[in-house]
Amino acid sequence: MYAQVIETGGKQPKxxxxxxxxxxxFMQRIENNEKIEPKDWMPEGYRRTLIRQIGQxxxxxxxxxxxxxxxxxxxxxxxxxxxxxxxxxxxAGHGLYLYCAxxxxxxxxxxxxERLHAGKMKYSSIFNYPTLTxxxxxxxxxxxxxxxxxxxxxxxxxxxxxxxxxxxxICKEESFHQRQGYDIMLKMARGTPEQKAMAQDALNRFWYPxxxxxxxxxxxxxxxxxxxxxxxxxNTNDELRQRFVDQTVPQAEYLGLTIPDxxxxxxxxxxxxxxxxxxxxxxxxxxxxxxxxxxERMDARIKAWEEGAWFREGLAEYGRKMEAQRAxxxxx
Ligand code: 3HC
Numbered sequence: 001m002y003a004q005v006i007e008t009g010g011k012q013p014k015x016x017x018x019x020x021x022x023x024x025x026f027m028q029r030i031e032n033n034e035k036i037e038p039k040d041w042m043p044e045g046y047r048r049t050l051i052r053q054i055g056q057x058x059x060x061x062x063x064x065x066x067x068x069x070x071x072x073x074x075x076x077x078x079x080x081x082x083x084x085x086x087x088x089x090x091x092a093g094h095g096l097y098l099y100c101a102x103x104x105x106x107x108x109x110x111x112x113x114e115r116l117h118a119g120k121m122k123y124s125s126i127f128n129y130p131t132l133t134x135x136x137x138x139x140x141x142x143x144x145x146x147x148x149x150x151x152x153x154x155x156x157x158x159x160x161x162x163x164x165x166x167x168x169x170i171c172k173e174e175s176f177h178q179r180q181g182y183d184i185m186l187k188m189a190r191g192t193p194e195q196k197a198m199a200q201d202a203l204n205r206f207w208y209p210x211x212x213x214x215x216x217x218x219x220x221x222x223x224x225x226x227x228x229x230x231x232x233x234x235n236t237n238d239e240l241r242q243r244f245v246d247q248t249v250p251q252a253e254y255l256g257l258t259i260p261d262x263x264x265x266x267x268x269x270x271x272x273x274x275x276x277x278x279x280x281x282x283x284x285x286x287x288x289x290x291x292x293x294x295x296e297r298m299d300a301r302i303k304a305w306e307e308g309a310w311f312r313e314g315l316a317e318y319g320r321k322m323e324a325q326r327a328x329x330x331x332x
Contacts, residue, residue: 013229058098060124128291139202141181
């Protein structure tokens with residue numbers, strides 16, 4: 001009965017005999033693939049898990065602007081600059097949709113941002129790696145946005161209505177992002193030997209951080225079992241990572257680039273690639289604040305937040321004035 005049980009290292013969901021009548025009715029709705037909407041009854045754990053995941057996701061979109069924003073002034077042509085600018089602006093928009101989705105669960109955007117700045121919330125590990133060359137912008141679009149889509153296409157079917165609808169819109173834009181990254185890689189891989197070497201170097205540095213985006217192996221994943229029982233997550237971390245590898249290897253071959261993994265091999269029996277897993281020690285270092293750029297990223301976000309205070313106050317004041325004017329008209 002109810003959603004499938006996934007064996008992971010984390011906490012297992014309640015059995016039906018441990019559930020209250022409300023929880024059972026809720027699980028039945030999940031089982032029927034009904035969307036849960038903000039005013040519906042939901043278990044407190046479901047609400048908290050969503051705030052954590054959607055909040056982290058929103059933070060990732062916003063912090064994710066930094067590594068690429070770094071290259072807007074140095075893009076090689078006017079066209080590349082315009083495309084990159086549009087992409088970075090899209091990420092800000094994605095952050096906004098997601099903060100709005102989180103707000104429907106009873107947490108304000110300011111609260112979420114405060115928790116991020118206080119180090120109490122995470123954002124995706126990937127954005128703690130530096131973008132050293134223009135080829136890195138290509139690798140980020142191709143691999144990072146490619147990994148993000150792999151995860152987000154599945155999340156379009158997540159059980160919480162506002163999150164699911166935000167994902168539909170975000171996925172459309174992410175696929176453009178992935179293609180612009182691949183297009184940069186293609187240009188560089190077919191360019192001069194130096195350009196091809198830059199593209200290879202970017203792939204070498206971003207491959208494993210991209211694989212880490214899917215989270216720890218299922219055996220160590222704290223939340224997967226419960227999140228899948230609630231259909232917040234549709235796939236496990238390892239399933240999506242495998243799908244990403246299977247999709248990306250032929251793309252690298254087409255570019256004439258080599259995935260930096262000597263053990264990468266097509267497994268006829270599994271109909272999937274075997275590959276060397278990421279260095280999980282490094283992953284935990286990065287998500288616990290000790291990656292190459294963690295401090296730099298947080299400093300930049302806190303500075304932007306503080307320097308933007310006058311603008312937020314101005315907007316709020318404008319809102320108050322408009323509200324007062326509307327009240328006058330209504331009462332006249
Ligand atoms: N980076 C940072 N933290 C990570 C992580 C990563 N790549 N992967 C896992 N973690 C954290 C989890 O948040 C959790 O920590 P917490 O308990 O303090 O919150 C811990 O590691 C254990 O991991 P779990 O597997 O138990 O966690 P989840 O079940 O939440 O799975 C996830 C992790 C797959 C990332 C899931 O949260 C998810 O699907 N999130 C939505 C997608 C998302 O956040 N994407 C961000 C990518 S970037 C992006 O979209 C921007 C685009 O423009 C490129």
